[in-house]
Amino acid sequence: MTHPPADGSPDQGPGREAPPAGGESVDPMFAEVADIVTFIDAPEPDLWIRPSTPPVTIEIVDHDPAWTDHYADLADQVRDSLAPQGSFVGIDHVGSTSVPGLKAKPILDLALVVIDPRDEDDYVPALNSIGLDLTVREPAWYQHRLLKRLDPEPGQLHCNLHVFGPRCAEVARMRLFRDHLRIHPDDRERYQAVKLASAAQSNAAGETVTDYNARKQSVLREIYHHVFASRGWV
Template identity: 35%
Template sequence: MHDSRTPRRPDVTTVELVGGVEPLRLQLRDYDERWPVVYREHERRIRRALAPADVDVEHIGSTAVPGLAAKPIVDIVVAVDDITAEEDYLDALLAAGYVLRVREPGHRLVRTPARDVHVHVYGRGDAAVGEYLLLRDHLRSHEEDRALYESTKRTLLSREWDDMNAYADAKTAVIEEIKRAACGGWPGSR
């Protein structure tokens, strides 16, 4: 097994957005009890595709938070030993029916052709994985912050976006505020 602290090769240095910019045409939907079911189906699919590798697989994003309205896209994070060793995971995920959308430093994104499941791949120990889990777990247990996040998303989605990534970037300030609260980093934090 490869040691994740020593990548096999240098990582990519640019962002490759396969297929180019895509306009955002999604609406928020009330929480759907089927989202965890979809996650579990894809978790099994991912684990089968990547067996016998030891990978971490977690349901992240708004669809992982009961009671939170979300775009109907199930987000999954997968931690692999070495993000630069695409031969260890990318071909297997593509063979399992996912398509490559993003290749950028430290991160790969594959998704279903229907674009309803996004699989974010990071190297094990990447801080981004911990941040996704921190946000998810905090929103699951803090109703006020869950309401703030949903309200922010509703406001942002009332506008037109040329690119889904621009919408995601617009949520950054409130996400950072909620993560600070989760870490007890600002007055009034729980």
């Protein structure tokens, strides 16, 4: 089993090295600062490839150190499945399950970068072969595609595989947010508090995960401002 690098750098494809110190611009999973600090909110109709399911109880649980191993196993499968097509650029563990000490929904979030997310034939069939199904398509939001593990086998976790292209601002933001929460317990605790409150409110109202995410949005953006300010970007 291949584990992600201890420094939090992404798993990248052959010939795509992580950037040297001060050389973030060569990293295909990073982006231009001007793009990172500019959010694109582009709601689109009819995003769901598969019908959305009825609301289910949003469960927030204690962090499980085994989530790192679950990520490593799935990342290996994704990378191996895409190797014949040559579409793989990089993959990283993002979202709350990637932050030790942070309560989370027991659902893995992975950021996958491919050469061109619009060319679905180049990666979707291969990902189907390992149990991941295309669920959402968002062309106006960084050409995002979302694949889900809809029927986990015993011992597997549900997962959200977010697919983007190289040098995507959203991928860079997700990694920056993760790294910030890992070393800033005050913002980590603040984010955890809004997650728990939002889950309770959404469950009481019979809302979807989309509604739950919307409830967290203002605090999420405030923490992003802390991330950007700490780097002198805003």
